[in-house]
Amino acid sequence: MFSKMLSRPKNTAAWRLSIWTTIAFAVGSAIAFGIVYYMVSLGIRERSDQWLVGESETLKEVSNATPRDNLYQRVMEETAGNAAHEIPGERDSENENQDAVFFLQIDNLGEPLWYGPNNERELFVQAVHDLQPGSPQTLKIPGNPVPYRVVVQEVKPEGRIYLGLSDIGAVQLLHRLTRGFFIVWIGMVLLGFMISFLSARRTLLRVESITQTVSRIGSDDLSARLTESRNADEIARLSQTFNRMLDRIQASVHQLRSVTDSLAHDMKSPVTSIRGKLEVALLEGSAADWREPVAEAVEGLDRLSQFINTTLDLAEAEGGALALRKEPVDFGALVEQFVDIYSPALHENHHQVHVHVHEPVTVDVDLGLTNRMLTNLLDNEMAHLPPGCRIDIEVVARENNAELVIRDNGPGFPAELKAHAFERFVKGKESKGHGLGLSFVEAVVQAHGGNVEIADTPGGGATIRIVLPLAPVSVS
Amino acid sequence: MRLLVVEDDLAIQEFLRRALVEAGYQVDVAADGRTAEALATEGIHDGLIIDLGLPDGDGLDLIARCRAQGNSAPVLILSARRSVDDRVRGLEQGGDDYLTKPFALSELLARLRNLLRRANPPQHESTRLRIGDLELDLVRREAKRGDHILQLTPQEFALLEYLCRNAGRVVTRTMILDHVWKMRIDPATNVVDVHIYRLRSKVDRDAPRPMIHTIRGVGYVLKDA
Numbered sequence: 001m002f003s004k005m006l007s008r009p010k011n012t013a014a015w016r017l018s019i020w021t022t023i024a025f026a027v028g029s030a031i032a033f034g035i036v037y038y039m040v041s042l043g044i045r046e047r048s049d050q051w052l053v054g055e056s057e058t059l060k061e062v063s064n065a066t067p068r069d070n071l072y073q074r075v076m077e078e079t080a081g082n083a084a085h086e087i088p089g090e091r092d093s094e095n096e097n098q099d100a101v102f103f104l105q106i107d108n109l110g111e112p113l114w115y116g117p118n119n120e121r122e123l124f125v126q127a128v129h130d131l132q133p134g135s136p137q138t139l140k141i142p143g144n145p146v147p148y149r150v151v152v153q154e155v156k157p158e159g160r161i162y163l164g165l166s167d168i169g170a171v172q173l174l175h176r177l178t179r180g181f182f183i184v185w186i187g188m189v190l191l192g193f194m195i196s197f198l199s200a201r202r203t204l205l206r207v208e209s210i211t212q213t214v215s216r217i218g219s220d221d222l223s224a225r226l227t228e229s230r231n232a233d234e235i236a237r238l239s240q241t242f243n244r245m246l247d248r249i250q251a252s253v254h255q256l257r258s259v260t261d262s263l264a265h266d267m268k269s270p271v272t273s274i275r276g277k278l279e280v281a282l283l284e285g286s287a288a289d290w291r292e293p294v295a296e297a298v299e300g301l302d303r304l305s306q307f308i309n310t311t312l313d314l315a316e317a318e319g320g321a322l323a324l325r326k327e328p329v330d331f332g333a334l335v336e337q338f339v340d341i342y343s344p345a346l347h348e349n350h351h352q353v354h355v356h357v358h359e360p361v362t363v364d365v366d367l368g369l370t371n372r373m374l375t376n377l378l379d380n381e382m383a384h385l386p387p388g389c390r391i392d393i394e395v396v397a398r399e400n401n402a403e404l405v406i407r408d409n410g411p412g413f414p415a416e417l418k419a420h421a422f423e424r425f426v427k428g429k430e431s432k433g434h435g436l437g438l439s440f441v442e443a444v445v446q447a448h449g450g451n452v453e454i455a456d457t458p459g460g461g462a463t464i465r466i467v468l469p470l471a472p473v474s475v476s
Numbered sequence: 477m478r479l480l481v482v483e484d485d486l487a488i489q490e491f492l493r494r495a496l497v498e499a500g501y502q503v504d505v506a507a508d509g510r511t512a513e514a515l516a517t518e519g520i521h522d523g524l525i526i527d528l529g530l531p532d533g534d535g536l537d538l539i540a541r542c543r544a545q546g547n548s549a550p551v552l553i554l555s556a557r558r559s560v561d562d563r564v565r566g567l568e569q570g571g572d573d574y575l576t577k578p579f580a581l582s583e584l585l586a587r588l589r590n591l592l593r594r595a596n597p598p599q600h601e602s603t604r605l606r607i608g609d610l611e612l613d614l615v616r617r618e619a620k621r622g623d624h625i626l627q628l629t630p631q632e633f634a635l636l637e638y639l640c641r642n643a644g645r646v647v648t649r650t651m652i653l654d655h656v657w658k659m660r661i662d663p664a665t666n667v668v669d670v671h672i673y674r675l676r677s678k679v680d681r682d683a684p685r686p687m688i689h690t691i692r693g694v695g696y697v698l699k700d701a
Contacts, residue, residue: 295692344674371661378665383665437664
């Protein structure tokens with residue numbers, strides 16, 4: 001499953017991620033080492049400069065106090081030798097100390113006085129020629145890779161003494177430091193790379209497993225789900241989000257399938273019956289006989305086209321694509337007008353209709369849609385009530401809303417439908433409708449910013465309550 | 477009366493042509509906008525029936541071009557688009573009436589008659605309608621069948637008046653709702669039939685022969701015998 005990732009790690013995000021963190025870590029620690037290196041070398045120089053200044057003062061005092069006789073040279077050499085014993089840092093042997101320190105006195109009284117590496121006096125005499133008294137200075141000796149720090153002192157009656165200390169000790173110390181750091185640094189970088197690569201891969205393998213699962217989910221199988229780990233990190237939340245999304249997709253696909261099934265069923269039966277009736281018309285011999293089946297076929301087509309229209313209206317309304325052409329409408333008068341149209345048909349079924357419009361109620365609505373909504377509501381009453389029911393229709397203004405309440409004392413909504421009454425294609429077992437009426441009512445009401453609810457009428461029956469916002473009162 | 481039918485679906489074009497010829501009109505047909513425009517510029521048509529979905533452009537453009545050329549014949553728009561927006565746009569562009577597919581042929585004929593009558597108004601509007609032994613006094617809102625005064629509600633009178641004005645021609649349920657109650661609605665139930673049933677029980681009950689007839693699958697017609 002993850003073979004691709006394992007066989008070609010260079011293409012993975014884990015690899016790139018760990019490369020970059022490792023580079024950042026390596027560069028950062030190298031910079032930190034650079035700073036430490038600089039501080040250490042500064043400290044070492046300070047110590048050796050202090051020693052140089054101190055010892056050169058001593059030598060100067062000794063030189064000034066010692067008469068220039070035959071003993072002078074021995075005294076100075078001994079003093080320089082003593083000083084060499086006390087140079088800062090550790091030395092392995094006396095010879096090294098002797099190589100690390102030089103003492104030179106130059107005056108006009110005789111040969112320069114020399115204490116230091118053997119046979120190199122002339123080289124040093126040449127080199128110190130330009131040095132002036134003052135704070136310690138750096139001196140490069142030709143042919144010697146390591147420079148010296150040198151202090152110059154004036155001595156009486158005339159002449160100068162030069163005390164020099166090779167940087168060799170510092171160089172060696174810093175060299176050891178660098179080598180030590182480098183070894184540790186390489187180890188740390190490798191270890192850091194491994195740790196970051198492994199942890200990044202571990203994390204990203206979870207992402208990879210999400211990818212694998214999601215790519216396995218086709219339109220056929222929406223049931224696969226990601227395993228949700230217990231910790232609540234980002235990837236766990238990603239899995240949860242994916243699972244919620246899959247739940248929703250599965251629900252919509254399921255809904256879509258049931259809608260398509262109902263649609264196909266609702267369209268197939270009229271098409272079949274229309275086709276059948278027309279075929280009968282073709283089979284029958286006499287001219288008078290075909291009128292009836294053809295008329296029935298036309299009626300069937302009317303019902304079919306009405307069904308298509310409602311389905312389209314509903315799809316539009318639910319998609320929020322309804323372009324509302326709102327106008328102020330006297331809602332009470334409109335309802336009364338509808339009941340007027342419907343009342344003969346309602347009386348035909350021995351229903352008693354009572355309309356109560358308590359006050360003029362003006363709403364800002366799309367008249368065409370509102371008409372269709374009221375048609376749906378009254379058709380719904382006609383279709384579902386057994387003969388001889390009482391229907392109370394009431395229009396009132398309540399707070400900022402207009403309320404239309406249709407209350408009947410019929411059998412009421414079947415309990416199992418109550419929660420889904422406004423969903424498409426939901427209809428009672430006895431219903432001859434296509435189950436779109438109340439869905440359409442809800443879509444229209446919601447498009448106008450209102451809401452609709454169903455309830456039981458106290459004492460039996462169904463109540464539909466529609467709430468629409470009142471038209472804003474114009475101040476004239 | 478000479479009409480121009482612009483419709484690219486040849487099956488629909490043919491049945492429209494046959495129905496209109498049957499109804500007594502002279503009919504020219506065009507299947508695309510270019511042919512239609514050429515025919516319309518002749519200015520010999522009293523009315524145009526134009527389908528909006530044409531192969532070479534929108535029917536609305538065709539209407540606009542005809543209007544721009546000074547053709548003022550009434551236009552009945554046919555369309556499969558049924559949103560209110562399209563309807564309003566069609567009427568704004570110079571259409572005079574709008575019918576969505578599928579439509580009842582009788583409704584198309586009725587709308588067409590309406591358009592043509594509006595374009596060529598009759599000299600005077602009668603205050604009385606008489607079909608056979610049925611007589612309507614439009615001022616006093618009174619109806620008589622023979623000597624017998626019919627007790628009609630205002631709604632029933634309006635319905636009867638509409639049937640009488642279209643005497644001999646079939647009217648559909650939607651046309652009745654549209655003209656009598658001014659509502660373009662499509663009830664799924666038999667509201668209109670009940671109104672007709674009640675009206676018929678008053679108009680035809682005591683008469684030797686019925687005047688209000690049901691045409692199955694289409695609608696109703698009022699005619700003298």
